[in-house]
Amino acid sequence: MSRDSNDPSVSKPLRWLVNWSLGICALAVLGRGVFLTLTLPDPTSGIALLGAGLVLALASTIERFSKFKGLGIEAELKAVEQKLDRAEEILGQIQRLSVLVNRNAIRQAAEGGRWNAGLTHDELHRLVGEVRAQLKDVGTPPSEVAIALAPWADVVLWDWAVKIMEPWLAATRQKAHELWTEASALNHQGAPHELANAKRQESDETRQKPLAEFEALHTVSRDQLESGLLTVLDRFPNYPGEAETVRAELRAWAQELAHLRTHHDLLTPSKWFKFLAPQQ
Incomplete structure (x- = not known):
């Protein structure tokens, strides 16, 4: 990021953009989480998205953790950049998890009731590998990963x-x-x-x-x-x-x-x- 920390006009638009972007993402993820929790037989995927939505909602209040220049207060743009980088990383993880969850939700809906519609053991193993990798990326403890895969x-x-x-x-x-x-x-x-x-x-x-x-x-x-x-x-x-x-x-x-x-x-x-x- 290349912003002039002495320019007081930078902090306010940046804060507004970050908060609104994260807030919109939080609403979208929370909405999808509620939908999956209420519609799928196994609510685990929906609960995971609800947790991710809460993380984004908390991240949207980023200005509480960084001081911007104004009324004589020195800006701390470096802290803001770190928060933005972390938020971007979390959003990427959520996007990958969302693709995984929604892909399998669509498959269940499309194949439901069909003869021999279940996944083969080969397909199940690939899916388990993807889930394991995503849980590891978001910092899930090994004991919790074991519970999910049991x-x-x-x-x-x-x-x-x-x-x-x-x-x-x-x-x-x-x-x-x-x-x-x-x-x-x-x-x-x-x-x-x-x-x-x-x-x-x-x-x-x-x-x-x-x-x-x-x-x-x-x-x-x-x-x-x-x-x-x-x-x-x-x-x-x-x-x-x-x-x-x-x-x-x-x-x-x-x-x-x-x-x-x-x-x-x-x-x-x-x-x-x-x-x-x-x-x-």
């Missing part, structure tokens, strides 16, 4: 658990199908209805009980999921081959899982994307 980590981990357990779950479904087939055969053979009904009940329990035990793990913490999977395998020992396959996979993924829990990020993204990709 829902994504939970989704990835549960999808992984479903894929890991699929051989074992498939074995339970196959056994249930065999029992149901035996029940139908008993009916065709004219066997007592009680025998056929008992086979059908056994078929239902063979399929439903292991599945219920597994789905109950959806509510446990990330730190307890692996031990929970092993507990389920131990409670239903009728499928030893499939159970050993799952245990081997758990050992092979130990390092990746530890990194996800600790850093809320993927150690080897390509490995995750390939494993979690839908089967064609």
